Amino acid sequence: MEQIDEIDKTILRLLQQDAKLTTKEIAAQLSLTLSPVYERIKRLENLGFIKQYVAILDKTRLGRPITTFCQVSMRYHDKAFIEKFEEEVQKLEEVQECYHMAGQVDFLLKINISSLDEYHDFVKNKLSQIENIGILNSTFVLKEIKHELGYRV
Amino acid sequence: MEQIDEIDKTILRLLQQDAKLTTKEIAAQLSLTLSPVYERIKRLENLGFIKQYVAILDKTRLGRPITTFCQVSMRYHDKAFIEKFEEEVQKLEEVQECYHMAGQVDFLLKINISSLDEYHDFVKNKLSQIENIGILNSTFVLKEIKHELGYRV
DNA sequence: AATGAAATCGTTCACAA
DNA sequence: TTGTGAACGATTTCATT
Numbered sequence: 001m002e003q004i005d006e007i008d009k010t011i012l013r014l015l016q017q018d019a020k021l022t023t024k025e026i027a028a029q030l031s032l033t034l035s036p037v038y039e040r041i042k043r044l045e046n047l048g049f050i051k052q053y054v055a056i057l058d059k060t061r062l063g064r065p066i067t068t069f070c071q072v073s074m075r076y077h078d079k080a081f082i083e084k085f086e087e088e089v090q091k092l093e094e095v096q097e098c099y100h101m102a103g104q105v106d107f108l109l110k111i112n113i114s115s116l117d118e119y120h121d122f123v124k125n126k127l128s129q130i131e132n133i134g135i136l137n138s139t140f141v142l143k144e145i146k147h148e149l150g151y152r153v
Numbered sequence: 154m155e156q157i158d159e160i161d162k163t164i165l166r167l168l169q170q171d172a173k174l175t176t177k178e179i180a181a182q183l184s185l186t187l188s189p190v191y192e193r194i195k196r197l198e199n200l201g202f203i204k205q206y207v208a209i210l211d212k213t214r215l216g217r218p219i220t221t222f223c224q225v226s227m228r229y230h231d232k233a234f235i236e237k238f239e240e241e242v243q244k245l246e247e248v249q250e251c252y253h254m255a256g257q258v259d260f261l262l263k264i265n266i267s268s269l270d271e272y273h274d275f276v277k278n279k280l281s282q283i284e285n286i287g288i289l290n291s292t293f294v295l296k297e298i299k300h301e302l303g304y305r306v
Numbered sequence: 307a308a309t310g311a312a313a314t315c316g317t318t319c320a321c322a323a
Numbered sequence: 324t325t326g327t328g329a330a331c332g333a334t335t336t337c338a339t340t
Contacts (some may be wrong), residue, residue, distance in 0.1 A: 015208035053210040055168035098299040146251040
């Protein structure tokens with residue numbers, strides 16, 4: 001059984017907004033007792049609908065308020081080069097997200113940094129050190145307009 | 154007082170990996186008792202270092218495995234048009250993230266969808282309905298290479 | 307700031323319906 | 324699949340160092 005019903009969806013919606021809700025609080029919203037809610041949460045965890053519970057931190061408070069997106073195009077598209085890049089990018093702590101893209105650009109990187117100086121250092125001494133990079137195109141985030149943490153359920 | 158020390162940083166690091174860690178477990182890792190750890194967590198919450206606790210769901214399991222990035226350039230750059238766009242984009246449930254960017258492209262949107270059909274519908278009937286959009290450029294994610302949920306602490 | 311203890315509250319599970 | 328209740332463990336508060 002891998003299906004979920006409306007009750008499960010409500011549970012997911014609630015936990016996606018606030019992982020600290022108690023079983024009791026969720027049960028109250030659903031007009032159920034603790035056990036069914038408890039069992040359903042365990043099931044949603046076991047089936048992999050819920051992957052993890054995390055604390056969301058404030059990047060500005062942590063001293064790294066700047067976000068940039070960097071488009072990377074490889075010079076050659078040999079499998080070995082691609083895999084090497086994917087491997088190296090895992091090691092770069094500034095890179096928060098990396099996507100292999102369809103289209104002209106091979107990779108899109110989301111990077112989180114404290115200053116333009118740090119970005120300069122990152123591009124010059126870390127990113128550009130990876131073999132076979134052709135074009136780098138960085139754009140800076142001026143303002144986060146929307147940032148939904150959860151998915152539609 | 155808004156400073157945090159190494160102990161606080163360790164707590165943040167642990168909680169951004171696993172929000173379900175008990176105070177006891179964290180205290181054990183730090184060789185401390187419950188109270189100081191408890192007080193520090195409360196303090197980090199109150200100071201806004203910890204913004205939220207959330208459950209991370211599996212978008213594939215939820216039936217929306219496709220991610221696209223869409224670059225949007227406005228035709229004219231009047232304040233009113235910009236603000237109108239920012240407002241409309243909040244309402245579009247497919248748009249998970251939206252950034253106002255420096256450079257040629259005005260906005261970068263991260264979009265989460267179930268199928269190419271849904272994306273077609275989204276672009277044609279929702280996004281393009283917003284006034285004053287000049288250029289739209291969509292690229293699809295082939296593979297998530299890296300997706301760090303937390304920040305460096 | 308940290309410790310240790312005490313009260314309250316939540317989680318977990320066996321069993322019943 | 325859901326409800327009840329009991330045992331266990333976690334959270335929260337506070338007097339003390």
